[in-house]
Amino acid sequence: MARPRMRAIPLGGIGEVGKNMMVVEYRGDMVMIDSGTKFPEEEMRGIDLIIPDITYVIENIQRFRAILITHGHEDHIGSLPYVLPQLERIAPIPIYGSPLALAFARSRLDEARNAHLADFMPIEPGITYNIGQHMEVEFIPVTHSIPGSMAVAVKTPVGRMIHTGDFKFDPTPPLGPRTDEERLKELGDEGVLALFSDTVRIERKEATPSESTVSATLDRIIGGAQGRVILTSFASNILRLEQAIQVGARHGRKVGVVGRSMEQSVKVAIDLGYIQPPPGVMLPTDEVIKLPKDQILILTTGSQGEASAALARMASGDHPLLRIQEGDTVILSATPVPGNEETVAQTIDNLFKRGANVCYSAIEPSIHVSGHGGADELKQMIELVRPTFCIPIHGEHRHLHLYRQMAIDAGIPPENTLIPESGVPVSFSRSDMRKEPAVAYGAVLVDGLGTDRYRNVVLRHRDQLANTQVVIATVIVDLERGVLIAGPELTGKGFDDEDSRDLIEAAERELKNYLERQLRKGGMSYGYLVSRVKDVVARYIFQKAKLRPMILPVVTEL
Helix, strand or coil: CCCCCEEEEEEECECECCCCEEEEEECCEEEEECCCCECCCCCCCCCCEEEECCHHHHHCHHHEEEEECCCCCHHHHCCHHHHHHHHHHHCCEEEEECHHHHHHHHHHHHHCCCHHHEEEEECCCCCEEEECCCEEEEEEECECCCCCCEEEEEEECCEEEEECCCCECCCCCCCCCCCCHHHHHHHHHHCCCEEEEECCCCCCCCCCCCCHHHHHHHHHHHHHCCCCEEEECCCCCHHHHHHHHHHHHHCCCEEEEECHHHHHHHHHHHHCCCCCCCCCCECCHHHHCCCCHHHEEEEECCCCCCCCCHHHHHHCCCCCCCCCCCCCEEEECCCCCCCCHHHHHHHHHHHHHCCCEEECCCCCHHHCCCCCCCHHHHHHHHHHHCCCEEEEECECHHHHHHHHHHHHHCCCCHHHECCCCCCCCEEECCCCEEECCCCCCCEEEEEECCCCCCCCEEEEEHHHHHHCCEEEEEEEEECCCCEEEEEEEEEEECCCCHHHHHHHHHHHHHHHHHHHHHHHHCCCCHHHHHHHHHHHHHHHHHHHHCCCCEEEEEEEEC
């Protein structure tokens, strides 16, 4: 009789940056490590988010025990509001993580009104948690761009695996502890069967600079700004937000926060003590904007060029409180996630057109530092834990291949490392590793109606798209002159009867009226225009017929 094997099954985060998820199983026990989202690619303008397909977990739900969270970034927790309802029949689902990671997860689930599906289990480093009958789990602190980041060690009778999460070796982190090298070395001494490692910064040989270097750059830029300062970063980048608030306070600026996810993150971080603003510095945004311009600092969402985020709306003249003006200084304290480069570039261009002084990583490299370790740090992790088997994760295909070669150069035998594939189990005995036949996996497209990312949402499985109603909205515009050149023309798939055709024609008229009004106002960015085309058509069809077709905007700018 064959002996049981430990299996690790990546359901996301392989060959891509985002929607991180891995299932680990041994005999009758299964846990999930992370539950993330991914931004849609440029050609997927009609989609809001992409999440992993958990069909395999649902098929084996009787063995499912818990979700383990490495840290609170959206690419690691963002799909929880969509995943937990699919597991409702075994709710509440235990979710283990650091207090900050769980606070971010709770805020997302509260907004989605399904926090009752979770049993939040705050962890302490160095404590072993028994999960199911066959698994012992330990969380090890690592440094990342958010406090409360953890590597996760899962021990089974076969051996121990370590999932690094996102990490670097920062000797001077502004918030939180350094990576616990001592404990990692102890685990290596005890024996590590398999290491699953972050790889996204493998192309950089040198160690990643410390987060503390950003403060000096922010101090120089904010201290030298004559007008308003508007800073955008990832909403969950608590380190950056704390740095900005403290620098702004030193230069006599009051701080307002704009954007729902940014507001939630700042509130959570203040409640847990990670952000400690000086008294009187944080004010409601509608009060801050009335101050003299050299006393204003706004923290906002939109660092990835998201069309519906607050920064894009400011740049398009469609935000209820703020518009980008001549003399504003806009700081993009983030680098584009792979796949977002074009949308970020469009945002920067539009900010310049509005007369802003824009500071971004290409001209101010130290305005942002990565939370991921360079090649030397990835090698250091291997040297600390000395695994028998070494598998790259969390990266595009070039990152995975470069990491595998680095691991071989670091002394891992070639047969003891491999390139994983989404949906393909990697199974381990105490002495060997192999791939097994693929399980059900894939991507699920999150298609929302309006600005509420959890209400009126449809989850579209790719293998079901052939039977989905689709509306293609084709528009040609001149944004410089604010002119509608051609269209809009709406083409519907699955709208075959006369009433349906009348609905499409009415939606076309509604969109045309909207575009003519908005384009006359001027200043609309391309990305924001695309998002509004989708929203106007989707909302009209839903209001008139209670239908939720997929809306695919095809907008050409001349």
